[in-house]
Amino acid sequence: MRLSSPIWSRGPLVGLLYFAAWLVLLNYVAPQWMISPGLRFGALLLARPRYWPWLIAGEWAAHLLFRVGSAEDAAWLHAFITNDAAAVLVVGVCIAILRRFGLKATLRTPEDVARMLAAALITAFVNTLLCCTLSNVIHAQMALQSLGSVIGSELLREYLGSLLVVPIMIMAVREPPERQEIARTLLEALFVLLPTMILLLVMLKSSQPLPSFARILALVPVLLFAFRNGWRGAIFAMVLINGGMMAFTRVDLNQFPSTESLLFLAVAGTGALVLGAASDALRRSSRRLSIQNARLEGANRRLDQLARQLSEVARRNLRTEEQQRRYVAAELHDELGQNLTAIQTRVKLAQTRLREAGLSDVATSINDILAHMRAAVRRLLNSLRPTVLDEFGLARALEEGPVRDLLKTAGVDYQLHLRGNLQDLDEDTRITVYRVVQEAATNTVRHAMASRFVLRVLSGRRNGRRMVALDMRDDGVGLGGDHTGSGRRSGHGLQSMRDRVAALGGILRIHISENGTRLRILLPASGREH
Template identity: 50%
Template sequence: MRVNALSRFAGPLFALLYAAAWILLWPTEQPYWVLPFGLRFGALLLMRTRNWFWILGAEILASAFCEWRSGLPIGGAGFVLGDAPEPLMVAACLWLLRRAHLHASLNTPEDVARLLLSAMVTATVATAGNAAMMASLHPAAPVEMLGTTFGSDLLGNYLGVLLVVPVMILMFRERPTQSALAELLLDGLLVMLPSLAILVTLAEYSPQPQFARVLSLAPVLFFAFRHGWRGAGLAMLITSVGLNVTEDMIGRGAPTAAAHLFLAVAGTGTLMLGAATDALRRSSERVAQQNTHLAAANQRLDQLARQLRDAARGNLQAEEDLRKHMAAELHDELGQNLTAIQTHLKLAQQRLGNAGLDDIGQSINGILGHMRRALHKMLDSLRPSVLDEFGLLRALDEGPVRDMLTAAGIHYVTDLRGEPRLLDDETLTAIYRVVQESATNVVRHSGAKELKLRLRIGLRDSGPVAILDIRDDGTGLPATPRPIRTDGGGRGLQGMSDRITALGGIFRIHPEPIGLHLRVLLRSTSIGTHIGNFPIPGR
């Protein structure tokens, strides 16, 4: 009910407020400085079209009242042809411009340019209409006088829009926040009032008062940079009103057309500058928000990556523990059973010979030997026992890797330096597995004659580091990737890469004209459990 009542009386209420504002601004009208035109333009721009009738009616009544108070004659034809057409022409222009998507906004330089261009078009149409009406009422008026009047009214109407409309948009459409308003008021007290006092003093006592007009641009620029278009609009209105009132009080007369033209050009530029400053500030805030969101997203991604690495490391450790358990079970159960069978067979060898079954005993011995070799190979693939017996460096230099390469006729060159006890068990196993898989690939696929292995282990600021470099002179990578092995062995290069990545390391493949070059970087998460109190090489 209350909302309906307010909407019902909104038109008359706006009309009363508009008439009061028009009566207050009507005495300030000067050549080249017409604030009531800006009031009309801003009201029609901000109001809904259904309330325009109240605005136009209030303006016509307020104009008649002001002319009556001033003692001007009010004739029917003169009033109708002199005062009534201009509001109607402005309303018609704004109706067309609003249908062309003109809106009351100064947030961007494009909005400012669109609004000021619309103001120029509207002022031109209204001024041309007034000139036509004047020519019809005074046919004997000289053409020079009509041209001078046209230029004076056009500049004054544009300045009225430039000075009044930004303040109206600030008050009724895009009000600042409380903090921004507090900063604006504080700067007004600390900057605008002293600046205005200096400008008024220069305008009154300087032998060249036009300098005050030029210097008035300084506080306007300050407010444009600091508070955007809102500060620029308020500063322009305050300085312009202050200087005009001062010059009127000291009896110097109205400023020249050149002074007002400077104000129009400078005001247009500072309003564009203020809008650009606001747009840049909003863009910076959006960039800062995006950076904050990106930083949070990167933090979540890093956390997820750490969780994935920890999970992969846990899976790898669980796999190694399972391999170790299976190797121990096979060694204890199957190995002992094979030994028991061989022992019983050796004890029964004489009785088999007496029965003429020597060939059966030899065949069983051959089968048991083959089973023992297969078991040894299986145990080595599950858990390289040589790593526990010899340590990493001896296992790489003298263990099964060298035996396999020597049996294949491949020259094996090693360059191993550092202290393996700096590394944890997972890193040691990963290094051996990568070398073992690389050697297997070289024997099976590359046709190489030489394999070079280079290993460096040492301490860095981030902790223990191992750098592994493997090169061969074989055929290199195939044109199409080989299928993943299903015979119980590794998974080739992909398996090596997955193992190193799970430990947070770096695995790089460098194809060369001859052979293949692998580089691996591993950082141990902790110093090995078997490290003692001894000098650390390379520390």
């Protein structure tokens, strides 16, 4: 069970820790960085406003203790009022105002980095300007030109302190690195930063102009770490390289660097931090894209599996339908056909007696009815399961079968063009091709009022797969000729064609114009099943 401290005790604890950090930093002097203003900006940025009084009290207590212990005269009070006491209040007011404009303690995106650095620069400018102006008014120590130079130098050093400290605080409190990222950064530091630092230190110990080149070359590993390890890597490289250069070279702590050097560090650090945030954002986007791609691939696999299952179910349904058609056709042929033959035989046997009884017209009428019934049964059998398709194959069924008879009887000119081998197609494809052509021809006869029906069938390979292409055209009135408004041509017949084509994974396209209707179908096929 995890124990948490009461809310009322967190404020004093935060203030005490902040007080201790200030005591340490007040005794630390760095020519290039003002660490303590960075600590102030980061603490007020990360802490909730209810902890701010404790932070202010901790900083004031640290400054008072430091001023009293190191003061040589009574001027420490003026220094405390003009520099120490006012600074934390000014920074707090600036952060409170900037939070209303979207300032957040995060560095996840380049926009967040730019917003945070802009806030640090604005806060440093306001704080430096106010403190230097107030100190100069009280003491009247320097001319206006010298005051501007001091403000610029102090502004850059305070900004550099925020540039260095605030990302470290955000990384420690809000956005800690992952273990893999820490291991990768340390490994690259061993093989990249360490040799680079040795080279830079050798250059710094040499005569001019190598030290100037060394400071410029120090930017290279920082940018490299920013690109490869994000803004955390950029901060790590900046701290390590600058700390190493200060530790292993003789630096006069009372001799501050030039404004040009500070400006170079500010620009380089800002660019490295923005580049690191951009690299982090790019990697997060890549990971999200990879996850989305993996999900899409999984969804596509499931959809493909469902599509295969649906296609297989549709194929089974079509096979079941064809089996039922075959069964019904066999029953009609065996039962109804035999009975019609028996009736016709008995009528022939009774013709003599009917003629003697003066009823020869009855026998003739019965024979006509039987002939009509036999023709109707033959058409029904051909519609259910044409024997020519089983006996002679698909090509012969299209050339001489019921499709041609249907069109010829209706006075429609039938033109057939076959290319490729249709004999070795599997049964599902053969039946689908024949049924689609049969349905299209039936629609042409019944609804199109056409005078010509053209069928082209092409069997071949496309991209290594066996395909069958159908192109059917008529010169009728098209679907627009359906004046009933019921859409009969686009109703059950067309839906049946779509279902059959979809069951085989094919494509059906319909083009209707004033010159007629055109249907194009592309079907995948395989060899005949044995």
